[in-house]
Amino acid sequence: xxxxxxxxxxxxxxxxxxxxxxxxxxxxxxxxxxxxxxxxxxxxxxxxxxxxxxxxxxxxxxxxxxxxxxxxxxxxxxxxxxxxxxxxxxxxxxxxxxxxxxxxxxxxxxxxxxxxxxxxxxxxxxxxxxxxxxxxxxxxxxxxxxxxxxxxxxxxxxxxxxxxxxxxxxxxx
Ligand code: HEC
Numbered sequence: 477x478x479x480x481x482x483x484x485x486x487x488x489x490x491x492x493x494x495x496x497x498x499x500x501x502x503x504x505x506x507x508x509x510x511x512x513x514x515x516x517x518x519x520x521x522x523x524x525x526x527x528x529x530x531x532x533x534x535x536x537x538x539x540x541x542x543x544x545x546x547x548x549x550x551x552x553x554x555x556x557x558x559x560x561x562x563x564x565x566x567x568x569x570x571x572x573x574x575x576x577x578x579x580x581x582x583x584x585x586x587x588x589x590x591x592x593x594x595x596x597x598x599x600x601x602x603x604x605x606x607x608x609x610x611x612x613x614x615x616x617x618x619x620x621x622x623x624x625x626x627x628x629x630x631x632x633x634x635x636x637x638x639x640x641x642x643x644x645x646x647x648x649x
Pocket of ligand 1: 558593
């Protein structure tokens, strides 16, 4: 009888130990996951900044020397249009764009993106999958999606001011 209790005690102790170990492992994994996703958000933020996305996709960003709080980032170019032989384009609200797709769809979309000027779509095409995923996560973390930017105006229509008039691109020889 006594031996049995000792044995049971030993089994219980082993079980308790392995439970503690599992809980510790789980906590470790969760915190590793948390810091990985935190790193991914930081990477996304960094890419948006040095990729210059705010320069056009955030109202007032470039003229204020980047002095726009993060809560207002990527909501679109506001009233400012980019007018050239392609018509007048407005940098869209990227929160709206990203919110219409999954992360995987965003990666595919960004890799094959092609737009009118002056959007540097070719730079976005060249980003790695990991970077595009980080950017998607960051855009998703910015908060309320807001409203879509102004609609494109074709070349034969006069846009409302303000707009930046771009010269025609040089003819390739
Ligand atoms: C020089 C200004 C400029 C910069 C810099 C810029 N964009 Fe754009 N972007 C635009 C304009 C203008 C459009 C709309 C083009 C059109 O109407 O065809 C656009 C369109 C887009 C679109 C298509 C969105 C949609 O809903 O149609 C995506 C995605 C995008 N930009 C992502 C980015 C990212 C990511 C960066 C940073 C790496 C960036 N852009 C930097 C001006 C810019």
